[in-house]
Amino acid sequence: xxxxxxxxxxxxxxxxxxxxxxxxxxxxxxxxxxxxxxxxxxxxxxxxxxxxxxxxxxxxxxxxxxxxxxxxxxxxxxxxxxxxxxxxxxxxxxxxxxxxxxxxxxxxxxxxxxxxxxxxxxxxxxxxxxxxxxxxxxxxxxxxx
Amino acid sequence: xxxxxxxxxxxxxxxxxxxxxxxxxxxxxxxxxxxxxxxxxxxxxxxxxxxxxxxxxxxxxxxxxxxxxxxxxxxxxxxxxxxxxxxxxxxxxxxxxxxxxxxxxxxxxxxxxxxxxxxxxxxxxxxxxxxxxxxxxxxxxxxxxxxxxxxxxxxxxxxxxxxxxxxxxxxxxxxxxxxxxxxxxxxxxxxxxxxxxxxxxxxxxxxxxxxxxxxxxxxxxxxxxxxxxxxxxxxxxxxxxxxxxxxxxxxxxxxxxxxxxxxxxxxxxxxxxxxxxxxxxxxxxxxxxxxxxxxxxxxxxxxxxxxxxxxxxxxxxxxxxxxxxxxxxxxxxxxxxxxxxxxxxxxxxxxxxxxxxxxxxxxxxxxxxxxxxxxxxxxxxxxxxxxxxxxxxxxxxxxxxxxxxxxxxxxxxxxxxxxxxxxxxxxxxxxxxxxxxxxxxxxxxxxxxxxxxxxxxxxxxxxx
Numbered sequence: 001x002x003x004x005x006x007x008x009x010x011x012x013x014x015x016x017x018x019x020x021x022x023x024x025x026x027x028x029x030x031x032x033x034x035x036x037x038x039x040x041x042x043x044x045x046x047x048x049x050x051x052x053x054x055x056x057x058x059x060x061x062x063x064x065x066x067x068x069x070x071x072x073x074x075x076x077x078x079x080x081x082x083x084x085x086x087x088x089x090x091x092x093x094x095x096x097x098x099x100x101x102x103x104x105x106x107x108x109x110x111x112x113x114x115x116x117x118x119x120x121x122x123x124x125x126x127x128x129x130x131x132x133x134x135x136x137x138x139x140x141x142x143x144x145x
Numbered sequence: 146x147x148x149x150x151x152x153x154x155x156x157x158x159x160x161x162x163x164x165x166x167x168x169x170x171x172x173x174x175x176x177x178x179x180x181x182x183x184x185x186x187x188x189x190x191x192x193x194x195x196x197x198x199x200x201x202x203x204x205x206x207x208x209x210x211x212x213x214x215x216x217x218x219x220x221x222x223x224x225x226x227x228x229x230x231x232x233x234x235x236x237x238x239x240x241x242x243x244x245x246x247x248x249x250x251x252x253x254x255x256x257x258x259x260x261x262x263x264x265x266x267x268x269x270x271x272x273x274x275x276x277x278x279x280x281x282x283x284x285x286x287x288x289x290x291x292x293x294x295x296x297x298x299x300x301x302x303x304x305x306x307x308x309x310x311x312x313x314x315x316x317x318x319x320x321x322x323x324x325x326x327x328x329x330x331x332x333x334x335x336x337x338x339x340x341x342x343x344x345x346x347x348x349x350x351x352x353x354x355x356x357x358x359x360x361x362x363x364x365x366x367x368x369x370x371x372x373x374x375x376x377x378x379x380x381x382x383x384x385x386x387x388x389x390x391x392x393x394x395x396x397x398x399x400x401x402x403x404x405x406x407x408x409x410x411x412x413x414x415x416x417x418x419x420x421x422x423x424x425x426x427x428x429x430x431x432x433x434x435x436x437x438x439x440x441x442x443x444x445x446x447x448x449x450x451x452x453x454x455x456x457x458x459x460x461x462x463x464x465x466x467x468x469x470x471x472x473x474x475x476x477x478x479x480x481x482x483x484x485x486x487x488x489x490x491x492x493x494x495x496x497x498x499x500x501x502x503x504x505x506x507x508x509x510x511x512x513x514x515x516x517x518x519x520x521x522x523x524x525x526x527x528x529x530x531x532x533x534x535x536x537x538x539x540x541x542x543x544x545x546x547x548x549x550x551x552x553x554x555x556x557x558x559x560x561x562x563x564x565x566x567x568x569x570x571x572x573x574x575x576x577x578x579x580x581x582x583x584x585x586x587x588x589x590x591x592x593x594x595x596x597x598x599x600x601x602x603x604x605x606x607x608x609x
Contacts, residue, residue: 054598062591066584073580084574091577094584102591126595133588140581144568 059106063099070095090143097136105129164195165424166432166479167247168219171196172210174203174235176226184224187395187419196220196427208234210243219248220427223264225255225392230262237267244384251426253392254329256282271378272334273388276366278354283330283372283390285350290324290404297355300326301374302406305418306344312493313544316425317343321414322406324399328390330372339378341544343387343422346372375422383547387426395419429481431545436475436519438553440537443469443525452521463556465564466530472497473513473523474539474551484518490543495522498538501557505529510539532559 052060073092082088108117108125117125171191175181181188181200192198199218201208203226211217221243223235240250240263252268254260259279260268268275282299294300302322308315323344330352333340352366374390393399400416424430439450440460450473451459464470476495477484489495499506506529510522528535535557541549568574 055595058591058594058598062587065587069580069583069587073577076576080573080576084568084571084577087568087571087574087577091580094581098584098588130592137581137585137588140584144574144578144581145565 053111056106056110059102059109063102063106066095066099066102070099087144090140094136094140097140098133101129101132101136165219165249165427165429166434167249167428169196170218171198171220171222171427172218173198173200173222173224174208174226174231175200175224176202176204176228178202180224183396183398186397186400186416190416190420191423194424194429203228203231203235205234208232210234210239210248211246216243216246216248220251221248222251222253222423224253224395225258226261227258228261229259231264235263237263237270240267241270244380244386245382247382247384249385249427251387251389251423253389253395255392256280256327256329260329268331268388271386272337272340273376273378274332274334275329276352276354278356280356281329281352281354281366283325283328283346283350283374284353285347287349288347288406290326290406291408292403292405294326299355300324300404301328301346301350302404302411302413303344303347303374305414308490309341309544312490314431314490314546316430316545317418317421319414319417319421321417322404322411323394323418324402324404324413324415325374325391326393326399328374330367330374330390331376331388332367332371333373333376337378339380340376341379342373342376344373344375345370346374377426377545379545379547381548383432385426385428387422389422424481425545428547429479431547432479433487433541433547433549434477434479434484435539435549435551436477437473438475438537438539438551439471439473440553440555441471443471445469458553460553461555463558464528464535465558465560466528466532468528469525470528471523471525472510472537473521474510475516475519475521476549477519478546486515486518486520488512488520493543495539495541495549497524498540499526499528499535500538501531501533501535504538505531505535528557532557 070092073088073095077088077092105125105128107113108120109122173188175184178200188198209217210221221240223231244250252264254264254275257280260275265275283301284297284299285301286298288301288303289298290300290302302324304322305319306315306317308318325344328346330346330350333342346369348369350372351362351368352372353362373388376388378386378388380386389395394415399413400419402413402415404411404413421430437452437454438458438460439452441448441450442461442464452473454475474495474497476487478487479485494509494511497506497508497510498504499508506526508524508526510524513521513523515521533556535555537553537555539549539551568578
């Protein structure tokens, strides 16, 4: 991770490791990693906030929401038990399936992938997404009985 | 005219009923016609109970246990004969064949006459062992009749037998003493569950051959309660065989004789005992009959049951797992002339098995009610959580009672798709139901926001 993250890092962070490597490598790595990852993360975050289109951001928010809901259901299953197992399966797979569908919508509508999906318009991708989601919800509600 | 008809019918019915449950044709095998006099009272008693007695000599050409491949008689009484063999009509195989066709045999042995070879091999086949040497008798120096056997001590005076076990009914009990003169003691094999002792020798008795010149009996055939004076076998098909150690028990000379037991004058009650023994052996007592067998879905409401014996059984063919089922069976016991409600011995119960290969339930049946001639036993239970082909099975085998083996096959199915509880009825599923709807509404919100946020970007993208 370290060499990869170093490339986009800002200049002040690169100077700090070079000075410390000469004296004590063990200590330097500690002090360097405590400040660098934070910078890296903020860098990534800033990049994301600045460069991502708002619709992709919306997709990402929805996906994060699905991850949270799915994780909560899974946690409940671990703690309480899987008694109506079909209920667990349908509840959990609703979030997983929705996540997968949203991920494919994100792939098809992301401007960066426009070359790969030249044949499919965004409207078409969104219509597919809506149809798939309807089917998924229908199956899940049926399966939970 | 009508009263005459009903009178004739009633007498006919009485004549039919006043005998064994299985039939009234009795064959008495007796070598010497002159000997018949000795058994006069006994045979007269049997005749008065409704048996049609045919007396044949084992040497007779006409004698055959079978006719056209079926039993020619319902019961056989084999009295001892002097001949070594019983001839071609009474081989051990034929006697066994007779029992396989549900014929009953009363076998009377005698120490004075040797046991015929066919009887010997029959007893060996059935795991009943008798002394091999002719003339061996059961002797007891404490319970003998001092009037007739002051020297030899070979006429035993015994009380009527008690119940074999606390959970077995006693069909041979009575008042008085039984005189058992010069008996051939039998020892029962350990392996056969079909054998049961009726009259055991007292603990002071032993088997002894008077021809032995020695003063001390060395290595006696058997001693004490090991020796049976009367033992019985009931086959799986409920055919009965009784072995009576001493044919003299049935003779007039001992039916109501004055005897002396330990200085006290007693009167023998052999007539009573032989009546009990023959009525058991020839299926006048201890015969069980299964009446109507009912099983039905127990829905908690009383409904009209098809209990009438005239209507055929109309039980369901299929049940669901984990459903309430009720079971009823009618049991009657034949007692000499008619069927009476069957009452098991005190510490005994009839059980129902609900089984697929092995029983999933084995339940005690409790008497619910009694009709004029049957007890209705019943039990309710829940079918197990296992689908498949099950049997309602009543398997009741007890000493001295005919075997009951009744099965009714049913299918036990699993839940139909619309019989499961709905998801919201199970509180454990609420979280996952919530999960689905949160996902659905979250998705709706997302779609709304997506469409609302669309125009600016969409047009841009379209132009691209």
